């Protein structure tokens with residue numbers, strides 16, 4: 001479904017992604033794990049069109065999307081849950097969710113999806129009129145996921161959804177991710193929480209300073225000595 005083909009991405013003189021290639025099969029969960037500053041967010045931002053690779057290309061359902069602007073990419077079915085739960089703080093929960101569907105015109109389907117989001121996250125229904133900026137961190141993460149779902153994506157890019165959440169909520173978020181996938185959405189999940197990410201993913205890539213250094217089935221990486229040492233706390 002998604003193929004990143006040898007991309008190089010720069011921030012000025014900084015070479016942030018080096019000949020990076022990665023594939024996401026339709027229906028799967030793929031995780032990209034790596035330390036701070038490895039290039040995970042840069043990878044997602046390049047897929048969503050916010051950054052342009054200098055070389056290489058990105059294919060989505062066999063179409064070259066390398067030079068397509070971000071709003072068109074959303075229209076093609078790729079939506080992102082950004083790092084640090086960027087919700088619109090001065091808009092209500094409801095308005096944030098509506099923003100997620102801003103490219104859509106199918107009013108009935110939008111209302112149905114809104115109902116789905118509310119039933120998946122009852123906390124958001126209770127707080128639909130509350131300003132998003134006053135939600136707790138965990139609630140904002142749920143809202144960020146709900147907002148991405150409102151675009152009805154076929155591919156969802158998630159940037160560290162577990163960051164800063166208490167262990168119980170981390171578990172809940174991961175089980176929600178799994179459920180979203182089981183309902184038909186393909187997922188590219190960026191995480192530092194390698195343990196949890198590998199436990200729900202089909203396939204995994206390890207990135208270090210802009211390069212993929214390891215890849216394989218998630219189960220295999222979980223058992224790899226290299227990954228255990230560097231990312232799973234021994």
Ligand SMILES: Nc1ncnc2c1ncn2[C@@H]1O[C@H](COP(=O)(O)OP(=O)(O)OP(=O)(O)O)[C@@H](O)[C@H]1O
Pocket residue numbers: 011014016034035036037038039040041042043083192
């Ligand atoms: N706007 C920018 N200008 C210059 N350098 C940047 C910019 N954004 C990111 N970088 C650099 O690119 C590298 C990759 O950053 P990136 O945000 O992709 O890392 P990450 O893997 O998402 O890290 P983290 O886990 O901390 O979020 C880092 O060295 C970072 O300092």
Ligand SMILES: [Mg+2]
Pocket residue numbers: 040041042083159
């Ligand atoms: Mg990041």
